[in-house]
Every structure is written in C-alpha cells, then in structure tokens.
Amino acid sequence: MRFCIICGKRTDELYNNMCRECYKENTELVRVPEVINITICPECFSYMFRGKWEKAENPYDIHDVVHDAILRNLAPKVKYIARAVKSMDVILDKSIKLVPYKKSKIDVTLLVEGLVDERVGYFMKSYNLKANIRWRLCPLCFKVKAQVEEAILQIRADGRKLDDDEILRIRNLVEEILYQAYEEEGKSPLIKVEEDKKSGGMDLYFASKRIARYIANAIQREFLASIKESYSTVGGNMREERKKITISVRLPKFKVGSIVLYRDRPIIIKDIRDGRIHAMDLRTYEKLKLTAREARDIEICKYRRERAMVLSITGSEIQVMKLTNYEVLDIPIERRPMWIKEGEGVDLITINGKSYIIKGVLGEEE
Ligand SMILES: [Zn+2]
Ligand SMILES: [Zn+2]
Structure with missing residues (x-):
C-alpha cells in the first residue's frame, strides 16, 4: 500500500503520488488570463473579435451577447495544459445587470472538460476571471446614430383588430421602455407613430434597432405575440450597406373575453398577462393557466351568445329560458358555481349545438 501525498489516503492507484481525487483537484487543464476585455456595440450588439465587428447571434438577449463575446474572445487566449479538451464554456450569472452604454467589470467562470492522464480520463475544472465590458458604437451604428430611421415596429393582431385595451397596454409598455432609454441615453429613439385604421394596428418608427427589438420582445412576452423580422437596404456605400429592419409583431387571434376551444x-x-393565458373551462368552471406553448392548441370557434334567465335548478340540470325567443332549455352541468341561482340573468354560449352558462354581462353585445 502507498499513500496519497496530499490527503494521506492509502491506495495503490496513484497519479503523480496523488489519489484520483487529489490529482483532479491539483491538476490544471488550462491557463486563463485574469481579465478579458470585451467591446460591444450598444445599439446592434455586434462585438469585437480580432479587430473586426461580429454580428450577435441572438441580439434579443444581452446576456447571450456578452456570453458569446467573452467565449469567442477568450478561447484563443486560453493556454492548454491538457492533452485534449472536450468542451469549454463560459458561465455567466443571468442576474448580473448589464446595461448598454454602461461600463462594467463582471465575474465569469470558464468551465473546461479535459484530459491529462489517460488512466484518470476526462474531468471538469472551472476557472474564475473578470471581464471588462466596454461599449462602443460600431461604424454602422455610429453613422445612423443621428436619429435616422433604423427599425419599424408593426404591431397587429392575427385576423382581427387590436382592441382599445390592448392598444392602451401596448402604449404604456412602449412609454415605459422609452422612458428608460431616455434616462440612459438622453434621448428617445422613437421618431414617429402611425396608426393603421384598417387593421387597428400601429407602426412605430425607431432610430434604434435595439430599442425596437426590446419593445418587440416585451410585447411578445406580455401578449404571447409572434415576431418576424425582415430587412430592406436603404442606401449606404459599397462597403457598408445600410439595412433597415421591419419587425412584425402579431398578437394572437384570441384576446381577453374570447371564447375558444383548447384541446376541444x-x-x-x-x-x-406575463406571457400566460388565464382562462376558465365552460363545462366545469375550472380555472386554467396556459403557457405560450400550450396556447398553440387554442382554436378559434364559432359561437352564439344570448341572454337567458335561470328558471330552475334540479340536481345536475339547469333549466334556462332564452330572452330572445323564450325557448326553454335543460343544460346538464358538472358542477354548479354559486352565481347560478334561480331567477338570475345569465349568458348562454352555444358552440356546435351545445350550450354553456356563463356570468351575464349586462348590455354587452357580441
Ligand atoms: Zn488524496
Ligand atoms: Zn452597431
């Protein structure tokens, strides 16, 4: 029996006189610089790599941009000690506050999986370093910074008009974000707003792609909207064509108050709200909370909404009379909510020949 020179464990399996655990702990895979400098364009999120500007892969997430910029710039500066490196990634704490135009020095971790000794095999090691995040306008953004139109945000709803409540909420959201932008940069990048009467939508013209995307993203999250980007060239010279983006933000077919089918x-x-749909099952009066993914299973359906009055309640059946033609119907019910009472005015929803009772909204027309 031999001993590990670090922990004293008795074993015959030694590597450089150390047991497997101590060997891993005391063997370096790479050498990393203490500090890495990163330069990012605060407008389009392109970053510098080997003296050139690289387009951001995901310009919607500042943490992704910083992560990619660090990994890209760090990789060539890492000195290998290991015989082979299987993977290398930068771990960036999502809670670190990153603000465009604001210099910061952040802590990052480089996670490396490498091999030094065949007998020990691959193992992971983490290395801590600091990243200096600096912001500098790339040449393209520098040119257009003078409130030149860069992005159009087209806000529409799928197959319907935006309603007043949606327009109000979108306006508030936009104002809130613009106010922040104003605080940070001393000017608002919104150039003009045009209302589109036909679609009930609006077009917002921005001098900042970043803010336009940020707003698009906020609307997407809040309303479960979809986003599509398209580019158009708007002049510039041979070397640097200027591209304008149009971001089409589409709110879903349904809205608050819609009666729809969810998985039948x-x-x-x-x-x-907050990217979730709060709904109620018309058969069971059960509350539902749907995610954006689940919302894809929502289908628009034809339905009739009529005023009715509850005549009597017998066990699991409610007898109602339609106020339009005094027709009397028996509606089977799985669970009776408190507000269904004899003599009560309710609304009757008919879908595919089946009727459901919902709380009446007096004076509401569908
Ligand atoms: Zn040991
Ligand atoms: Zn830029």
Missing part, C-alpha cells in the same frame, strides 16, 4: 374544451379567456 370550450374555454373563455379571462386575462393574458
């Missing part, structure tokens, strides 16, 4: 269940949408 009739539901009423009560609220759309």
